[in-house]
Amino acid sequence: MGGLAAALLTRPPRLLHRLLPGAEWRAPAAGPDGRPRLYLTFDDGPIPEETPWVLEQLADYQAKATFFCVGDNLARHPGIARAALAAGHRLANHTLHHRSAWATGRAAYLAGVARCQQLLRELDPPGPNAPLPLFRPPYGRLTWPLLRALRPEFRVLMWSVLTRDYDPGLAPAECLRLTLATARAGDVLVFHDSRKASPRLRFVLPRVLAHFAALGFEFAAL
Numbered sequence: 001m002g003g004l005a006a007a008l009l010t011r012p013p014r015l016l017h018r019l020l021p022g023a024e025w026r027a028p029a030a031g032p033d034g035r036p037r038l039y040l041t042f043d044d045g046p047i048p049e050e051t052p053w054v055l056e057q058l059a060d061y062q063a064k065a066t067f068f069c070v071g072d073n074l075a076r077h078p079g080i081a082r083a084a085l086a087a088g089h090r091l092a093n094h095t096l097h098h099r100s101a102w103a104t105g106r107a108a109y110l111a112g113v114a115r116c117q118q119l120l121r122e123l124d125p126p127g128p129n130a131p132l133p134l135f136r137p138p139y140g141r142l143t144w145p146l147l148r149a150l151r152p153e154f155r156v157l158m159w160s161v162l163t164r165d166y167d168p169g170l171a172p173a174e175c176l177r178l179t180l181a182t183a184r185a186g187d188v189l190v191f192h193d194s195r196k197a198s199p200r201l202r203f204v205l206p207r208v209l210a211h212f213a214a215l216g217f218e219f220a221a222l
């Protein structure tokens with residue numbers, strides 16, 4: 001793939017943002033203390049093969065992150081989800097079965113979101129002033145009617161840098177190069193704590209943490 005096409009995939013064009021009005025793609029570029037921030041997000045876990053390793057990497061840098069969890073995995077591995085919460089990370093909703101909104105009926109899709117949220121509430125009961133829960137649609141696919149149905153109850157969080165760690169055709173070094181060349185303060189980065197992403201995730205994540213920590217960045221949960 002050519003350099004321009006690769007870069008466009010890594011940072012989705014702003015035009016895309018207009019297709020999902022009200023969804024969020026970036027976050028504040030600096031924290032209250034003025035330090036530049038990046039927002040690391042991990043989709044599709046939690047699973048024992050990858051998520052505990054991710055938690056160890058984050059702990060090395062006092063980094064906080066957001067885990068968009070698949071409900072099926074939450075139900076199977078609640079202990080890993082509790083470990084992430086105990087370490088100060090945020091858990092968020094990535095549906096029950098990780099089905100595409102373009103290939104699932106509306107009622108079934110919303111039921112999957114609700115069931116995933118119920119699992120999250122059981123793990124982390126929200127207080128009276130809890131912020132709106134976060135939702136990210138699998139594959140980044142959503143429809144306007146679903147977005148309208150979800151918006152009152154959720155912040156819909158997309159991303160501004162796709163690491164493409166899920167792509168077996170991408171060499172780990174190239175995955176890292178594209179991510180470092182693209183990310184800047186305020187970006188929301190997507191990684192995957194999945195078996196498929198593992199070869200790239202395990203190469204890229206420690207190096208992204210080291211690179212941006214050396215530049216004075218902090219890593220915040222959304």
Ligand SMILES: [Zn+2]
Binds near residue numbers: 043044094098
């Ligand atoms: Zn996903």
